[in-house]
Amino acid sequence: MASARATSKAVGGGPAKRSRRRGIAFTLLLAGFAVLAASALPLALVALAGLVPTMVAALLDRYRAKYLTRTVGAMNAAGIAPLAMQLSARGTSMTDALQVLSSPHNWLMMYGGAAIGWALFLAMPTLARTIVDVRADQAQRQLKARAAELVEEWGEEVKGRGAPPR
Amino acid sequence: MGDGRVVTLAGHFDIHVDRPAAELWTPHASAYVVTDRETPSASLFALICDPQMPPRIDVLEALRGKRLEGMLVPAIWGIVEWPLAARRCFAIVYDRPGGGPLAPAAGGAAPVSEDDLVRTVLPPLASSLGQLSAAGATHRAIRADNFHYRDSARRVAVLGDCCSTPPGLAQPLLYETIESALANPWARGDGTAADDLYALGVSMVVLLLGCNPAAELPDDQLLLEKMNRGSYAALVGNERLPSSMVEPVRGLLTDDVRERWTVQDLELWLHGRRLSPKQPALQRRATRAFEFNGESHLTARTLAHALTRKPAAAPQALRSPEFETWLHRSLSDPERSKLVGSALAEGHDVGALGQEEVLTARAAIALDPAAPLRYKGASVAIDAFGSALAGAFRGHLSLAAVAEAVVARLPVFWLSSQSVMRPELVPLHKVFERMRIQLEDRRPGFGPERVAYENCRTLHCLSPLIEAHYVLDPGDVLRAMEASLEQRPAEEPQIDRHLAGFLGARFKLAKVEWLDEIGSADPGLRALGTLKMLASLQSASGPRSARHTAIRLARQLPATLQRFHNRARRKTLLEELPRLAEKGSLTELLALVDGAAERQRDSLGFAAAAREWARIERELGHLRVDGPRRPQRAALLGAQMAAGAAMFLAWAAALGLVVTVS
Numbered sequence: 102m103a104s105a106r107a108t109s110k111a112v113g114g115g116p117a118k119r120s121r122r123r124g125i126a127f128t129l130l131l132a133g134f135a136v137l138a139a140s141a142l143p144l145a146l147v148a149l150a151g152l153v154p155t156m157v158a159a160l161l162d163r164y165r166a167k168y169l170t171r172t173v174g175a176m177n178a179a180g181i182a183p184l185a186m187q188l189s190a191r192g193t194s195m196t197d198a199l200q201v202l203s204s205p206h207n208w209l210m211m212y213g214g215a216a217i218g219w220a221l222f223l224a225m226p227t228l229a230r231t232i233v234d235v236r237a238d239q240a241q242r243q244l245k246a247r248a249a250e251l252v253e254e255w256g257e258e259v260k261g262r263g264a265p266p267r
Numbered sequence: 268m269g270d271g272r273v274v275t276l277a278g279h280f281d282i283h284v285d286r287p288a289a290e291l292w293t294p295h296a297s298a299y300v301v302t303d304r305e306t307p308s309a310s311l312f313a314l315i316c317d318p319q320m321p322p323r324i325d326v327l328e329a330l331r332g333k334r335l336e337g338m339l340v341p342a343i344w345g346i347v348e349w350p351l352a353a354r355r356c357f358a359i360v361y362d363r364p365g366g367g368p369l370a371p372a373a374g375g376a377a378p379v380s381e382d383d384l385v386r387t388v389l390p391p392l393a394s395s396l397g398q399l400s401a402a403g404a405t406h407r408a409i410r411a412d413n414f415h416y417r418d419s420a421r422r423v424a425v426l427g428d429c430c431s432t433p434p435g436l437a438q439p440l441l442y443e444t445i446e447s448a449l450a451n452p453w454a455r456g457d458g459t460a461a462d463d464l465y466a467l468g469v470s471m472v473v474l475l476l477g478c479n480p481a482a483e484l485p486d487d488q489l490l491l492e493k494m495n496r497g498s499y500a501a502l503v504g505n506e507r508l509p510s511s512m513v514e515p516v517r518g519l520l521t522d523d524v525r526e527r528w529t530v531q532d533l534e535l536w537l538h539g540r541r542l543s544p545k546q547p548a549l550q551r552r553a554t555r556a557f558e559f560n561g562e563s564h565l566t567a568r569t570l571a572h573a574l575t576r577k578p579a580a581a582p583q584a585l586r587s588p589e590f591e592t593w594l595h596r597s598l599s600d601p602e603r604s605k606l607v608g609s610a611l612a613e614g615h616d617v618g619a620l621g622q623e624e625v626l627t628a629r630a631a632i633a634l635d636p637a638a639p640l641r642y643k644g645a646s647v648a649i650d651a652f653g654s655a656l657a658g659a660f661r662g663h664l665s666l667a668a669v670a671e672a673v674v675a676r677l678p679v680f681w682l683s684s685q686s687v688m689r690p691e692l693v694p695l696h697k698v699f700e701r702m703r704i705q706l707e708d709r710r711p712g713f714g715p716e717r718v719a720y721e722n723c724r725t726l727h728c729l730s731p732l733i734e735a736h737y738v739l740d741p742g743d744v745l746r747a748m749e750a751s752l753e754q755r756p757a758e759e760p761q762i763d764r765h766l767a768g769f770l771g772a773r774f775k776l777a778k779v780e781w782l783d784e785i786g787s788a789d790p791g792l793r794a795l796g797t798l799k800m801l802a803s804l805q806s807a808s809g810p811r812s813a814r815h816t817a818i819r820l821a822r823q824l825p826a827t828l829q830r831f832h833n834r835a836r837r838k839t840l841l842e843e844l845p846r847l848a849e850k851g852s853l854t855e856l857l858a859l860v861d862g863a864a865e866r867q868r869d870s871l872g873f874a875a876a877a878r879e880w881a882r883i884e885r886e887l888g889h890l891r892v893d894g895p896r897r898p899q900r901a902a903l904l905g906a907q908m909a910a911g912a913a914m915f916l917a918w919a920a921a922l923g924l925v926v927t928v929s
Contacts, residue, residue: 164906166910168910171913172706172910173909173913175914180918182921182924184922186928214736218909218913222905222906223907225909226901226905227905228908229901229908230902230903232901232904233900237897244883244886247883248884251879251883254833254834254875255834255872255876256832256834258832259873259876259877259880261877261880
């Protein structure tokens with residue numbers, strides 16, 4: 102898996118440009134989170150607690166395109182979204198935030214989403230391997246069948262190692 | 268008399284197979300009575316030539332339409348199906364002389380009187396020889412037993428046939444000049460009018476005496492006598508000739524061709540001119556004899572003859588100081604010495620040929636330039652190499668010796684050794700160079716066979732399959748082959764070295780590529796070359812259907828179809844072969860197996876298939892190489908799929924939530 106990650110492709114530009122982009126994205130993320138904390142601290146607190154799996158995934162992700170982060174993050178965000186809406190609807194007090202965080206059901210929803218994302222990430226390569234193998238076998242079979250047809254139609258010399266044409 | 272079988276020549280000359288004319292038989296041809304349906308009163312006979320002997324068609328052409336008082340003139344000639352030999356033979360039809368022979372070959376004839384000779388034999392003969400010489404031909408069959416009386420009253424004598432054998436072949440050694448007598452009978456050559464006049468001189472002696480004066484002498488001894496004593500002394504010796512006949516006989520038997528009587532001399536003598544008889548000019552004699560192989564030689568000619576008869580001892584003698592001393596001091600012939608020096612010093616670049624034999628042959632030429640070319644037992648006149656090869660193929664000479672003589676450039680040395688070059692010899696330089704190149708080429712269609720058919724235009728094709736059909740014209744090859752194959756069910760049509768040489772020499776449309784294919788070791792290519800040649804013959808001269816040839820050739824052609832790559836096309840063509848062969852059209856058969864469009868289609872298709880094969884190979888190679896990398900690619904693809912699926916699910920959930928709330 103590590104080598105697979107190492108060989109995964111980056112999107113756009115050279116290493117310096119990519120690093121700069123990542124820095125900008127991280128800065129924007131921090132700025133966004135700071136704005137969120139300043140405007141709705143309880144919501145930011147819930148988000149911070151709920152997005153821990155995504156942060157862990159981001160730390161472990163070796164893909165340049167950050168597939169693990171994207172997968173876990175998307176499902177994690179989907180788990181947090183109902184709670185964030187619930188909290189917004191109730192009002193954004195710290196009490197409400199603590200109430201949300203004190204419910205195991207809510208933790209299950211946030212972290213369960215992340216777990217589904219993680220499971221998806223772990224399961225998909227096996228499926229992909231099956232698809233790649235099937236496609237390769239199919240191509241090989243078709244090529245060999247065509248090669249056999251050519252030999253039947255033109256003889257062994259079509260391979261270029263038979264008797265030269267007289 | 269018999270059952271009246273006839274063989275017809277040229278549509279109206281009926282040759283009566285059961286009515287032989289025994290008195291007109293020659294050593295190599297049998298005579299039969301002929302009736303001309305258009306002129307039934309004409310008295311004719313036909314000579315059926317020995318199929319081994321190439322006839323002299325050039326002389327027949329030269330005699331065509333001539334009115335020669337002293338010579339039989341052919342009325343017609345051609346090839347006939349001869350039942351007595353169960354094969355085709357060459358036949359020549361002449362006016363039949365009615366008075367019988369002057370001197371039967373069996374002997375026992377009374378001497379011809381001087382008066383008869385001068386009145387009935389010589390005048391018409393001299394005139395006819397003059398006309399023959401003017402037509403550029405020679406007789407080369409003048410001998411006592413070849414004279415006949417034209418009429419039953421025996422008033423005019425005529426000379427018999429001279430066209431049924433190669434020149435001089437039927438002549439006993441007695442009648443030949445020393446030079447011609449030294450040559451193998453198959454290789455005496457056309458010679459010149461001087462050879463005919465010499466033979467006439469000998470014939471006069473035999474007719475006047477009523478016998479052969481040298482009958483007791485073996486040929487070798489007679490030849491030596493002629494060389495040592497001169498022909499006149501050797502033949503006439505102590506015999507008594509009528510005194511008035513001594514002058515013409517001496518004149519005609521002079522061994523030096525420059526001093527021999529010509530036709531004009533003879534005619535002047537017949538008209539009354541009388542001169543003192545010439546003393547024969549003998550060859551230059553050495554002051555001291557040269558000893559070789561236990562014999563003493565006083566002349567260069569006898570020494571050259573002895574050297575060629577004992578070639579093993581010759582090189583040592585030629586290199587000995589005694590020979591050099593004899594040549595320079597005893598023979599004292601500076602021109603001869605120079606020529607011998609050149610013969611011994613040069614001519615070593617003969618490759619694998621025997622250096623010693625070539626040296627001996629060159630020395631013999633230098634010692635006796637007028638003699639024929641003598642090499643390894645073959646003795647050939649300079650204008651008789653074609654005829655010599657024809658004889659060699661019949662086993663009368665060594666084929667290797669004749670061919671090697673040309674390859675060793677002996678004829679070129681012979682030509683350069685002549686002090687006086689006859690005009691007709693000038694083009695021979697080129698002829699021999701061409702011969703040498705062809706003899707060195709061992710491919711079918713070249714070699715000695717090609718040289719024989721090119722230089723002996725009357726030699727029929729000796730290929731065993733069609734030999735009995737006496738094919739002289741390439742246009743008849745296919746007909747002959749068809750007839751042979753019809754009679755021989757087990758035989759396969761093939762172009763052997765003889766047929767290839769024959770077609771190479773005489774079929775102008777024959778291509779060298781076809782001959783090369785015929786000589787190929789690949790049976791398919793060989794069959795294709797054969798088909799190309801025979802198809803070309805068919806389209807040039809027919810016959811329209813050659814069914815037997817086509818059917819049997821079609822059996823060899825499946826190997827040819829291997830040239831097509833496409834298996835389905837091969838199968839189709841293979842199925843088509845027997846159908847076309849039944850039609851007997853070789854040209855259609857060739858179009859089927861070697862059609863340009865079909866071959867191009869096959870070739871283009873094959874090239875495309877080969878490219879496609881190469882592409883498949885590459886792609887399979889890529890797949891093989893890609894195998895170990897596949898898990899990595901699958902992992903990446905899985906990650907991408909997982910990210911995609913998660914994003915999709917998240918958006919779907921978000922959308923659902925929004926819808927629920929609203």
